[in-house]
Amino acid sequence: MQFMRPRHRLFTAGIEVIAASRADRWLRNLARGLGIVLMFHHVRPRRDVAFAPNELLEITPEFLITVLAELRREGFDIIPIAAVPDRLRSNRRSRPFAVLTFDDGYRDNVEHAWPILKRFGAPWTIYVTTEFAGGRGQLWWLELEQAIARLDRIVISRNGEPLSLPSRTPNEKQDAFHAVYRQLRAGPMERLRTVTADLASQAGIISNCLAAEFCLSWDELRDLAREPDVTIGAHTLSHPVLAKLDTTAAAREIADSKTLLERRLGRPVRHFAYPFGDRLSAGAREFRLVRDSGFETAVTSRPGHLFSNHTDYLHSLPRVSINGLFQTRAALRTLFSGVPFLLWNRGRVAEIET
Ligand SMILES: [Zn+2]
Known part of the structure; x- marks a missing residue:
């Protein structure tokens, strides 16, 4: 998960301006990469509450349908995360690709998103924090x-x-x-x-109890792991800010989450998502630890499209967050065009992370 910083607010406001100016149409050929990795968290019906500070982390099932329909309309191939390295190497520009990723292991992903993903024949990845699957981590x-x-x-x-x-x-x-x-x-x-x-x-809330309510259990994950369209990736043991940990602890969070998922699910786990995933949470040390643990890809929450030069940076791939505060087709069209990331990255087409 991640939160909106002032820079994010400016960025998301810019989306509407870009859509209104139609800049997304005329700059698209320059700005759009070979593909995008979309980042989701909760998918569930809208809650009618006045105080919802985590609202940007949830979209409605109806909006997920809009996302999938818009991807289809724009000619994106929806591919599994495992197909990304080959797709980047092939440098095929004829059709862009999209990867759908869901962080943390929420049960609403299966309850509300999966039926829609099935209907569109869309493969998807869920990044699981192992303590949450055990019903005891701290959300x-x-x-x-x-x-x-x-x-x-x-x-x-x-x-x-x-x-x-x-x-x-x-x-x-x-x-x-x-x-x-x-x-x-x-x-x-x-x-x-x-x-x-x-x-x-x-407030009378027992800490460490929310995971059992909101997150998929090991039994549910074992069933999910058998589905051909579903990839289960790792998202650490306890969802820490990895950059705040010493190297031994960070390495353990990364490597042990892989081993534990593989043991519990009985299949290889090759893909990883950094908790929070912003610049202050994961950097060069974490990228190296993830690569050394044997993961094939890893996604951040640094915003951007994927370009052919990301082939050399498969452990620090950018993503495009589908933000619950901007559930509009205009926002999607702009994000899919790549234009906001030209501005975000100050004109550099691909921001390469090391
Ligand atoms: Zn997360």
């Missing part, structure tokens, strides 16, 4: 949301001083969520986990 961003939804005041300590935030109205809750989130993301993983667990317990 801390959901715990934080639920805690703030229930509490009228949030108190955490900042540099030893108490930071007290009102959280009665939806606006106050939204501000409190982002303030706490920023604080926690800036500090060590351990603090992030303990502060969230503490707020959850103040």
